[in-house]
Amino acid sequence: MSADAPSRFAVLLDSDFVYSFRKSRVTLIATLVTVSIIMAALLAPWIAPHDPFDVATLSLLDSELPPAWAEGGDPHFLLGTDNQGRDVLSAILYGSRISLAVGFVSVFFALVAGVAVGLISGYFGGLVDAIFMRIADVMLSFPTILVALLVSGIVRGALPREMHENAALAVLVFAIAITTWVQYARTVRGSTMVERGQEYVLAARLVGRSSASIIFRHILPNVMGPVLVIATINLAMAILIEATLSFLGVGMPPTNPSLGTLIRVGNEYLFSGIWWVVIFPSLTLVVLVLAVNLMGDWLRDALNPKLR
């Protein structure tokens, strides 16, 4: 490339895409919040003031302390402690870690499976398409939570009891992915059917490119835009489903709690006046989901040429 041509990075910075991002204050804040929560969760072992899972450091003397600013609060425990003397802030940091991990991993699996099914269905059509899409119809006709409950119930039933805690994360990811891949599949199938008929794909067929090669090199890059939008919005949804499942007691165990588990556990103390144990994890969940959703909304608009 010649020296005076602007670099790809400079071109990207100058693009309408980045411009619309910089101009939308809501999106900027949402991104900032999301990134902070993700960073905090990632760095939990280093920035958390306490290790909520190290039983040795827990002291019942510190139990049920209110937040630091309230009467009777302890500056060591910024957001207070629960009935076992666990620091709520630390528990939230570690809990976000689990929630985000479940979210990202389940989105990843759902995306890979959904995109693959969508590409194959849309490109080849016919019987394959009919079978895949009827399966998708069936999946869509059940409420997501119901399917997730069902799947996690079945897996739990199939596994020996002592494995439940270790398998909880995998079960959650599986349950969420199996209920959300349909959205990717349907969207990608639709776009693939459009792209398949485009003349650039015909040109590739004329030079003898294989179907697999056309799908990966030509079609996939052109159908990923909407997939990114769904992935972002589904990340928020996956975190919520995880929280719901954990809240219902079929998700992460209290020994390795996610935000949902924290809310469930805290919920039991709400009426005894210990509000901080449930309120702060709930707030974190709301803020995280809201922020990710706002990013998804912006992404959808920014990638939609009709709204430019």
Add this chain to the structure above:
Amino acid sequence: MTATSEPLVSMQGLKKHFDVSPPWLNRMLERKPRLHLRAVDGLDLEIPRGTTFSLVGESGCGKSTVARLVVGLYAPTAGSIRFEGTDLTDRPAGDPPAIRRRMQMIFQDPYASLNPRWRVRDIIAEPLKCFGMLPDRASEDREVGRLLELVGMNSQDGEKYPHEFSGGQRQRISIARAISSKPDFLVCDEPTSALDVSVQAQILNLMKELQRELGLTYLFISHDLAVVHFMSDFIGVMYLGRIVETGPARQVFANPQHPYTRLLLDTIPDITMARRDREPVAGEVPNPIDPPPGCAFHPRCPFSDARCRSELPELRNAPSGARTACHAVAEGRLADGPVRAVPSTPAQMPT
């Protein structure tokens, strides 16, 4: 046509019927019949080497379907396609590579024919890569640069993406890709109908130059008779999946026989403003799923009679030197009908 040597491309009894039936469940429950759209319904044509054969007709006449059948994008329902005598009838696009390399295609929509996520360089090099024509990337780069300059662009343009170019430039890129595998035969499916006239002139001139320099044979698909007149040595006028008149372009334009050819010639807007207040011909193209019996053109034809409504006319030699599928022409009933004469064009003589 009295081609002495073997034609480069020939088609015999070519048919393509699309199944447009409602889904199985609807057919069973609502007792709907199977429906077939006869896009191409029995087509014979031969394209002599080094010439341009144009198929012309209104939308839905099946001309684009023929283009896609020839290169193997569609599998024919019946009939055969041969390239230099090799039967390609049931071979898909790109197969066998040794022959498909020699037949490429230029598309209609310059905005859809180039993958927006690929650099121009990679787009043009795709046939080179897929047919394994060059040993390394460096020779590929050189070849892409040469091709870009051949179609009137800058060899540096390869590093850019398609969206950085205008419609005309994109069509040049599309042409560069089509000729990169050194083909003998190009199928051009409405290559200028999405372009402005001044750009159309550039592209048509370029295509003629390339034909001369590279000895190309074109199958040229268009709805624009003036463009076809400029480009062609031979033409075939299509109506509802069949050729109704075919022959050397000069003859067909100078002495159109079939009433449909006359209609088409009569309705094109005339920039010489000579015929401003003429009465336009009435009627529309019928639905190809349920074409009229007999000659498909009879409902719009001023010369139709009972035979036209019941018996399908075959292509026969007409006195003009063309071949016409029309009972009225064969019976000489057209003699006192209006014949729109067009001055002949010596430059269009096929060699």
Add this chain to the structure above:
Amino acid sequence: MKQSGPLLEVRDLSVVFDTRRGPLTAVDRISFDLSPGEILGVVGESGAGKSLTGTAITGLLERPGRIGGGEIRFEGNRIDNLPPEQMRRLRGRRIGAIFQDPLTSLNPLFTVGRQLVETIQTHLDLGREQARQRALELLAEVGIPAPEKRIDHYPHQFSGGMRQRVVIALALCANPKLVIADEPTTALDVSIQAQILAVLKKLCREHGAAVILVTHDMGVIAETADRVAVMYSGRIAEIGPAAQVVKAPRHPYTEGLMGSIPVIGTGADRLTQIEGSMPRLTDIPAGCAFHPRCPCARADCAAVRPEPRPVGDGKVACVLYDGGGI
């Protein structure tokens, strides 16, 4: 309202798009008049600003586009600064519009009869039965066979050509004085195109409506228009009687454009071509916008934008004619 004088006067009209890199001028100070009953063809290549001119006159410009300057007078009154509500009323009653894709002008959920009757009743003081009668007359006028039967059909039951006829009927419901037709035949086959143009021409003559016919097709202009405005890069390069512009173009751009159209009956082996392509809105050259592609360009072409000068019965914006014409 003056009895004589132009129906529509456009003076120094500009259409501007506000972008984050500043305003882009898509139509740049164009002026023309339209007499009652006249058919003015506005022709140009994609991006020349021809459709925007029509859109600006109908008051249908959408953000980020806006009128950046100049005046539009209809029957002597300014309409470029009317409040949207008044403009909407004017648009139905006095100014009709026909667009390229008839499907966008028709509501797929209602029968064409219902749409016609509603439009007629909005603008004319007629009862239901009378309005239906009028709708039937209109459908017959635009050449739809068996209107009594077709009036209760939905738009999808019509072919493209028939749909465009319905749209013409819809545009002529209230007997407008001006019809803006934006590429009305581009989506149609040539044989249908000729029919539609004939209907448009006949009806506008009978109803006494003037037409602004926006098209990229010189053939359509030559067949239909009384006068032609040739646009390039948002400016009028040449305007004049159709016969003059088509047969004896004066502006080098019009000349090149006409030469690039293949004509049956000529034996040329090569078409005249204008090198390059129309500049993008972001880099319209200084001076005459056409000068980088112009075979007759001189040094001063890059410096001064030529103003339209009277040449023959029309006007041409080119330095070649700055000396007072030939």
